[in-house]
Amino acid sequence: MILEQFSLKGKRALVTGGTHGLGMAMAKGLGEAGAELIINDVFKEKLDSALKQYKEMGLKATGYVFDVTDEDTAEQFIERIEKEVGPIDILVNNAGIIQRTPMEEMKASDFRKVVDIDLVGPFIMSKTVGKRMIPRREGKIINIGSMMSELGRNTVSAYASAKGGLKMLTRNMATEWGKYNIQTNGIGPGYFATSQTEPIRVDGHPFNEFIINRTPAARWGDPSDLAGTAVFLASPASNFVNGHVLYVDGGILATIGKPSNEN
Ligand code: GCO
Numbered sequence: 001m002i003l004e005q006f007s008l009k010g011k012r013a014l015v016t017g018g019t020h021g022l023g024m025a026m027a028k029g030l031g032e033a034g035a036e037l038i039i040n041d042v043f044k045e046k047l048d049s050a051l052k053q054y055k056e057m058g059l060k061a062t063g064y065v066f067d068v069t070d071e072d073t074a075e076q077f078i079e080r081i082e083k084e085v086g087p088i089d090i091l092v093n094n095a096g097i098i099q100r101t102p103m104e105e106m107k108a109s110d111f112r113k114v115v116d117i118d119l120v121g122p123f124i125m126s127k128t129v130g131k132r133m134i135p136r137r138e139g140k141i142i143n144i145g146s147m148m149s150e151l152g153r154n155t156v157s158a159y160a161s162a163k164g165g166l167k168m169l170t171r172n173m174a175t176e177w178g179k180y181n182i183q184t185n186g187i188g189p190g191y192f193a194t195s196q197t198e199p200i201r202v203d204g205h206p207f208n209e210f211i212i213n214r215t216p217a218a219r220w221g222d223p224s225d226l227a228g229t230a231v232f233l234a235s236p237a238s239n240f241v242n243g244h245v246l247y248v249d250g251g252i253l254a255t256i257g258k259p260s261n262e263n
Contacts, residue, residue: 002237005235005236005237006033006231006232006235006236006237007033007034007235008030008033008034008035008090008231008234008235009033009034009035010034011034011035011036011089011090011234012035012036012037012038012085012086012087012088012089012090013027013030013031013035013036013037013038013088013089013090013091013092013234014038014039014040014081014088014090014091014092014129015027015030015037015038015039015040015092015094016040016068016091016092016093016094016095016121016125017040017041017094017095017096018037018039018040018041018050018092018094019039019041019043019046019047019049019050020046020050020194020195021192021194021195021196021223022094022144022189022192022194022223022226023039023092023094023095023144024050024053024223025223025224025226025227026092026094026187026226026227026230027039027054027059027061027092028054028057028059028224028227029224029226029227029228029230029231030090030092030227030230030231030234031054031057031059031060031061032059032227033231033234033235035089035090035234036060036061036062036085036086037054037059037060037061037062038061038062038063038064038081038085038088039051039054039061039062039063039064040063040064040065040066040068040077040095041063041065041095042065042066042067043065044065047063047064047065048063050063051063062081062084062085064077064080064081068093068095068117068121068122068124068125069116069117069120069121069124070124071124071128074124074125074128075128078125078128078129078132082132087132087136088129088132088133088139089133089138089139089140090139090140090141090142090234091125091126091129091130091139091140091141091142092141092142092144092230092234093121093122093125093126093141093142093143093144093166094144095117095121096117096118096121096144096162097113097114097117097118098114098156098159098196099113099114099156099158099159100155100156100199101155102154102155103155103157106157106158110158111157111158111161113158114158114159114161114162115158115161115162115165117162118159118162118163118166119161119162119163119165119166119169122143122166122169123169126141126143126169126173126184129141130173130177130182133177133180133182134177134180134182137180137181138181138182139177139180139181139182139183140182140183140233140234140235140238141173141182141183141184141185142184142185142186142187142230142233142234143166143167143169143170143173143184143185143186143187144166144186144187144189145163145166145167145170145186145187145188145189145245146159146160146163146188146189147188147189147190147191147247147249147252147253148160148163148164149163149164149166149167149186149188149245150164150167150188150247150253151253166186167186167188167245170184170185170186170243170245171243173243174242174243174244175243178242178243181239183233183238183239183241183242184242184243185233185238185241185242185243185244185245185246186244186245186246187226187229187230187233187245187246187247187248188245188246188247188248188249188253189221189226189247189248189249190215190221190247190248190249190250190252190253191211191215191220191221191249191250191252192220192221192222192223192225192226193220193221193222193223194223197220201220209260210260213257213258213260214252214257215249215250215251215252216250216251216252216254216255217250217251218250219250221248221249221250225248226248229246229248232246233246
């Protein structure tokens with residue numbers, strides 16, 4: 001039955017940074033499709049409050065506080081998670097940060113920090129979980145990209161570099177691990193109403209109007225818009241989809257846009 005192919009019953013999904021925003025919305029979708037959730041964050045308070053929210057949603061979730069940019073820590077925690085919860089079937093590399101600073105003022109140390117969390121973090125997590133998926137001959141890895149995996153924008157040099165790199169890391173992972181029945185794909189969210197976009201989304205901010213005008217769907221994305229795509233890429237329904245980035249962007253990448261006075 002086709003709907004069974006979308007079921008995640010009996011699977012375990014680790015969503016990094018799944019304590020809020022898009023990560024939480026995707027984790028919720030995976031949980032509702034039957035997966036047991038494992039959530040991580042660097043902040044204990046955020047994790048505790050997220051675990052409470054998952055419980056209220058009626059979803060089974062366990063939480064771990066650790067930093068995805070440290071190889072040794074990641075190794076220790078993945079070992080522990082697989083012992084305490086069970087083998088990780090699905091990894092969603094969602095944790096990330098953004099810094100908006102004009103390139104000519106951007107410090108190399110800040111650039112490195114963004115790349116470390118948004119690109120090196122997914123590398124470390126994928127490597128650590130992936131090497132355990134290889135002998136099991138099964139796994140799903142989803143890297144969370146961005147419009148900035150394809151497009152540039154003022155002030156986001158580090159973020160665009162990391163997210164563009166993550167697209168290529170996705171293709172490389174698909175290339176290296178496809179033979180082990182591990183599918184690695186990306187999701188490229190368009191502009192979503194989250195805390196990350198709060199500063200540029202406030203009413204009256206020129207960027208708010210610009211995005212609504214720039215998006216064929218004529219609105220910001222709601223985090224729940226991502227859940228179905230996450231479930232698809234985490235489920236057997238996508239078993240022959242590998243190395244692909246699925247942009248969930250209300251059509252932004254399909255169009256050059258239009259003048260603001262045109263309907
Ligand atoms: C920005 C935004 C973006 C989004 C998103 C777009 O400053 O342009 O914050 O970077 O967060 O990743 O897909």
